[in-house]
Amino acid sequence: MTKTKIEWCDYTFNPWIGCQPVSPACDNCYAERLCKRFGKDCFGTGKERIRTGAKNWEFPVKLNRKAGNKIYNHTADGFIRKDWGDDHKRLLASFRPKVFCGSMCDVFDNAVPDEWRKDLFRLIADTPYIDWLLLTKRIGNAPAMIEGAMSGYDSGFCGLPDNVWLGITVCNQQEAERDIPKLLDVPAKKHFLSMEPLLGPVDLEKALAWQSDVVGIDWVIVGGESGPNARPMHPDWVRRIRDDCEMFATPFFFKQWGEWYGMERIGKRAAGRMLDGRTWDEVPE
Ligand code: SF4
Structure with missing residues (x-):
């Protein structure tokens, strides 16, 4: 440890x-x-x-x-x-x-x-x-x-x-729709998504559409990929998830951009972890 x-x-x-x-x-x-x-x-x-x-x-x-x-x-x-x-x-x-x-x-x-x-x-x-x-x-x-x-x-x-x-890792829409229902089927103190590396746009509302009343995700973490072969993450993918989290009142944690900032590879440190002028460090209580 x-x-x-x-x-x-x-x-x-x-x-x-x-x-x-x-x-x-x-x-x-x-x-x-x-x-x-x-x-x-x-x-x-x-x-x-x-x-x-x-x-x-x-x-x-x-x-x-x-x-x-x-x-x-x-x-x-x-x-x-x-x-x-x-x-x-x-x-x-x-x-x-x-x-x-x-x-x-x-x-x-x-x-x-x-x-x-x-x-x-x-x-x-x-x-x-x-x-x-x-x-x-x-x-x-x-x-x-x-x-x-x-x-x-x-x-x-x-x-x-x-x-x-x-928690489950979700990197694209297909995984979101396939795995979120399975996650929510297992009773746990908290359910969370780690969307890192985020590799495509994800519509959480669509992935949760089967749920008529209760929205059971307690926490969403998003991050871009780091390391030698890191793939880029479009800022709009992150914004969309953040906006969905705001709509569902779900804590949103933006971990990092990774190696890429938009379509430019500038390195993890330079890319940092600010989204729209601020950090997003929400954690469920
Ligand atoms: S990222 Fe690596 S450790 Fe994690 S599930 Fe895939 S192979 Fe296993």
């Missing part, structure tokens, strides 16, 4: 490493490049994934203890008082670290032994002061794998632990 520079979370945790491409969003997979550079042969069909060491698995437990102590010190007993205002509640929520689980893998990868996933879900359930951000490109696998991983757990609980924010 490491402290991360990713703008929308505090830490990354990889229970294992290795994966295989399943989406156009995977074409320039950073994790695969990194593994190759370090001589780890764990990407692709038939390649065994590599489980990370026991020391790495101990970090979340320590982090959970630290966050729990902080919350107890502020509340005396861990419970939020009814008469506390929004500022106080926000302060307490800020003590909960956000851990992005799986920056070098996919939690719902079917090449991973079920036992590893069981261990991961127990770790998540046993660290309630952490908000775990599970981001997948394989949401279709999630229901059966969650049930398998949580079955027989002490509490008899077969859904996701309630400290999980479940």
Whole structure:
């Protein structure tokens, strides 16, 4: 587990490493490049994934203890008082670290032994002061794998632990229409979209049209691609999603332009993360 520079979370945790491409969003997979550079042969069909060491698995437990102590010190007993205002509640929520689980893998990868996933879900359930951000490109696998991983757990609980924010990567309209309904079908504390790399225009309203009353997306993150073969992202694609989020009152987080700014490749640092003169750092409460 490491402290991360990713703008929308505090830490990354990889229970294992290795994966295989399943989406156009995977074409320039950073994790695969990194593994190759370090001589780890764990990407692709038939390649065994590599489980990370026991020391790495101990970090979340320590982090959970630290966050729990902080919350107890502020509340005396861990419970939020009814008469506390929004500022106080926000302060307490800020003590909960956000851990992005799986920056070098996919939690719902079917090449991973079920036992590893069981261990991961127990770790998540046993660290309630952490908000775990599970981001997948394989949401279709999630229901059966969650049930398998949580079955027989002490509490008899077969859904996701309630400290999980479940998210999917969506890079184009086709993925939005195919995967958003599947995401919303899995009960979770929060549902989010990571639209990075965004590779085409996406009409979220159309993707959500099947939902007549409730709009269940709690958070949308958008970002352009970085790295050697990065593809450009049109500013109007970003604006459209931002406008849809405003219409749905959904928090919108603009992570970065990536290597391109409009149709010009100027480098990630120069392109920055301003959209229409400001940054967009909204996060759900
Ligand atoms: S799902 Fe993620 S880790 Fe796996 S190949 Fe695609 S981009 Fe890489």
